[in-house]
Amino acid sequence: MDKYLSIEHVDMVFDTRKGPFTALADINLGVGQGEFVSLIGHSGCGKSTLLNLVAGLLKPTSGAMILATREIAGPGPDRGVVFQNHSLLPWLSCFDNVHLAVERVFGEGESRAELKARTRRALELVHLGDAESKFPHEISGGMKQRVGIARALSMEPNMLLLDEPFGALDALTRAHLQDELMRIVAATGSTVLMVTHDVDEAVLLSDRVVMLSNRPAAGIGEVLDIDLARPRERLALAAHPRYLHYRKTVLQFLYQKQMRVAA
């Protein structure tokens, strides 16, 4: 398989006070270039762990992870990460938060003016050009999350890793940002791996939904290909039979097959 990202037989065991804890067992997953893949599962099933492995923040206990033909050895600017709780630095303005990333990736080859222009472009991409001098505590949760996305995109990563990027937002803001994310991904052609616990979000945004099974022995339960044409319209899809079918499949997995295991 010529997968862009390929995860092969990955186990993740944490050393805890109560002894070793297997968070992930024998994960096998491939993501093609330009593909949008969602990871969905109940809270605590290891979604963030899997994403952090790809981000390079964690090292697998065993198994191999190959990104663009190279083994993942640690975090790198080729992967832009958007964290669950925005993780903006509160003492830096929105501009400076993004600039920190831009400076790191392009600082050596480009002039100051070019770096600033890049930062502005990233903020404008998420429609936050006007808020660049604001500090994180001065803007809404949705705006913070957008700055986080701008920060990840500003590095021009080959792959975007999103950990429940809209989990903490209200439904309207979430829908709005989902649409924006689809637009941005379409425009940049990014490869995306996104963690979510929202069934609609997973089906609406993804080319493929990977359903993680519950502990013990957390692993990949089912994989669902989403065959819906892009660009996708949430209103049109709301009554689309195939959309409803996908939605039901994921729901069934989460609330029938998995709940019984958890109970």
Added chain:
Amino acid sequence: MSAVAKTIKREPFENYAPSPVRKAALEAKAAEPPPYIRARAPEWLSRVIGPVIGIALFIGLWALLAASSPNLPGPAKTWVSAVQVFGDPFYRKGPNDQGIGWNVLNSLSRVGIGFGLAALIGIPLGFMVGRFRFLSDMSAPIISLLRPVSPLAWLPIGLLVFKAANPAAIWVIFISSIWPMIINTAAGVRQVPQDYLNVARVLNLSEWKVFTRILFPAVLPYMMTGVRLAMGVAWLVIVAAEMLTGGVGIGFWVWDEWNNLNVEHIIIAIFTVGVIGLLLEQLLLLVARRFEYE
């Protein structure tokens, strides 16, 4: 839906009677103040009235105590003496008889030097102890052993090493104010949210950028707490240290006036030490507030 219902509901209510604000405006124009304006006044008054009653009670108790004990001067006598003392704070009549201003300035400069040196060494040390597990393990037994030692126990060592009173007093300030700075800075470094450090890692920031953009700003509030605690300790300790070392200083002044049996001056010194301590604390709080982000 519910928002619409709310606006519709509110309309007749507002037509019913003038709103409280409008009512207040109407009645404020009347010659006689309406009763509830008077009722509102206690809001600021009550904030003042507590402290005023407290202080009055304190002075009353003091006066009572002084009346029953012939050696303790009362508030009035002390006040007269204080007016004299602060009337000429910067006189100099020989090495052991100088105005209170000189005494205070001398104490402050000792605290400043000892405390400054402690910050210069303690804060970087705190960063290192917090950042590197090994250093933390290494220093933990020493810190926990030395920290509870009474500051004055260090004085003989200071006298021995420096062979002079003034550096020995500064040494005592240094050693007693360094612990809060090390401990709080290190605690601050250890609690830097993992999220921020993850940001540093995914952005691949250099150690220098990690320090200037993440570690230092994140630790600053903790560091300031350490600095504030250290200042409190330093100012507490200087009086006792100067009592033992002599020289010009507020602590020595207290001791000297005790030998002169001038109790008014001792009381004045106590209040002076209290007020300056309070001012230092407020100053540092003001500085600390500048570094709060949220």
